[in-house]
Amino acid sequence: MKRFGIERQALAVALIPVLILAVLVESAFLYFRFDEQELMLHDRAELIARQLASSCEFAVFSANRSVLQQLTEGVLWQKDVLGVRLYDADGKTLSVAGDAQWSHATSRQTGEGGIWQDEQSLRVIRPIVPTRLVLDDSAAPPTDSAASSMGGVELVMSKRRLNQSKFELVVFSLLLTALVLLVSVLAAMRVARRITLPIFGMRAALRDLGDGRLGTRVGEMQVSELNDLGQGINQMASRLQQQQEHLQQRIEQATRALREKKEEAEKANFDKTRFLAAASHDLRQPMHALGLFMGELHQRITTAEQRQIVDKVEEAVAAMSGLLESLLDISKLDAGVVVPQLQEIDIAMLTHRLLEVFSAQAAQKFITLRVRCPSARVFSDPILLERILLNLLGNAIRYTPEHGTVLLGCRKRGNHLRIEIRDSGTGIAAQDQT
Structure with missing residues (x-):
């Protein structure tokens, strides 16, 4: 129109x-x-x-x-x-x-x-x-001219x-x-x-x-109706300007508060990182000594019942050592000590190694462990990527009930590769997710 x-x-x-x-x-x-x-x-x-x-x-x-x-x-x-x-x-x-x-x-x-x-x-x-002279008034004039x-x-x-x-x-x-x-x-x-x-x-x-530009105003006009409309626009602009100034003050206050909270969070994170680094470093030596003592104890046992108890203790020590290593890695990452070394990785070989590592653990719980990854090469840090996948797969198998299923899958997204781990477990409760 x-x-x-x-x-x-x-x-x-x-x-x-x-x-x-x-x-x-x-x-x-x-x-x-x-x-x-x-x-x-x-x-x-x-x-x-x-x-x-x-x-x-x-x-x-x-x-x-x-x-x-x-x-x-x-x-x-x-x-x-x-x-x-x-x-x-x-x-x-x-x-x-x-x-x-x-x-x-x-x-x-x-x-x-x-x-x-x-x-x-x-x-x-x-x-x-022709002109006719009428001598007798009673005579009628001719009608046919x-x-x-x-x-x-x-x-x-x-x-x-x-x-x-x-x-x-x-x-x-x-x-x-x-x-x-x-x-x-x-x-x-x-x-x-x-x-x-x-x-x-x-x-x-x-x-x-x-x-x-909320400072703009309309001048006086000769037409009364248009002048009333212009004054209404001026009033609207004044209110918008006041609201903007009020919002700007609130934004500045919120920004200041967020900056303070951020500084507090950064300080707390720094303290946490320093504590984890110190704790993991201090605990590494006792854990190493505990491993030596367990080796010596393993040589002195005489009965099968004692050997079973020692095996359980060794498993607990190994789990604790892995936990300390993870804490140490996290502290190093937070502190910026560990710098990822990007290089080309064959994703098929990496997933094959992971399958070999967790096949026995999955078989003990009758869990079906599947890997669905295409043959592809990616750029990443092989050590850090493998450590992340080990932790995720270990947690998935640990918390999946017997006769369940754990899937390690890879999907291409343009120039990227998305790696997903899915299991049939109950997952993390909503109130525990952060």
């Missing part, structure tokens, strides 16, 4: 009624003016024809052609007369003057005469009726001046209409600008407000 600006719509609202009114007024003026000119030409033609018919009555009666010719030629001096013809009762031409096309009608055919016209000429025919007609007058008048006058009237009307429309356009544009310019100013102000 095509949209028009408010200035165009205001001009259309102002000009369309003016244009319609101008067309109606000019049409009515031209119609009545043309009709008046046509009527004036008809009246002139009839008057000339009647006067000529009255003047040539005796000359027709006496068949004095010279007088008739003088009378017809005298009529040619009248404006717009193209030709005049006098004819007798039988239609024979008595005298003619001018250049015109004649009808050659008889007085009996034309009766009391008439008027015929086309685009270029006007034809008037009037009978020549055509029967007593001595002849007739045929007058042809040109409509050239009439058509020229009509054309000039049309041109004048068009010029006047154009002038009225021009004045109306200028007046409508002036009035429309008093409305559109403030609207454009408010639109620009709203755009500035939308871009975040």
Whole structure:
């Protein structure tokens, strides 16, 4: 749907009624003016024809052609007369003057005469009726004028001046209409600008407000309704500016509080890392000594029951050693001591080693251990990646019930490889997830 600006719509609202009114007024003026000119030409033609018919009555009666010719030629001096013809009762031409096309009608055919016209000429025919003297008032006048007609007058008048006058009237009307429309356009544009310019100013102000320049304000306007609208925009901008300042203060306060919390968390994390590093380092030597003592104890046992107890203790010591190694690795990572060494890894070989490591442990619990990884090569730290997968697979097998399933899967995501470990265990409770 095509949209028009408010200035165009205001001009259309102002000009369309003016244009319609101008067309109606000019049409009515031209119609009545043309009709008046046509009527004036008809009246002139009839008057000339009647006067000529009255003047040539005796000359027709006496068949004095010279007088008739003088009378017809005298009529040619009248404006717009193209030709005049006098004819007798039988239609024979008595005298003619001018250049015109004649009808050659008889007085009996034309009766009391008439008027015929086309685009270029006007034809008037009037009978020549002898004057009768009424001696007896009681005697009725004859009713058949055509029967007593001595002849007739045929007058042809040109409509050239009439058509020229009509054309000039049309041109004048068009010029006047154009002038009225021009004045109306200028007046409508002036009035429309008093409305559109403030609207454009408010639109620009709203755009500035939308871009975040909340200090923008709308000035005073002459149109009261638009001025009220502008003041409403100013009030809205003031409230938005106050709210923004309030929000900015709250953001600064929240940022300051978050910065303090972050500093506290970083300090606590640093203390934790230092504690873990110290604790794991201090516990490594006792654990090493405990391993030596367990080796010595293993050589001195004598019964199967004692050997079973020692095996359990060795398993516990191995688990504790693994836990300490993990804590030490975490502390090194947090402290930034361990830097990952990226290199190309064959992911199929890595998953195959993991399958060999955990196959026996999974078989003891009747757990189905599956590996679904494509043959691919990735860039990562092989030691850290293997340590992570060992911990995840170990936890999955440890906490999966018997006859369960553990799946190690790999999926390609563009230029990356996503490694997932899924199991049929209960998982971690929602309240314990962090």
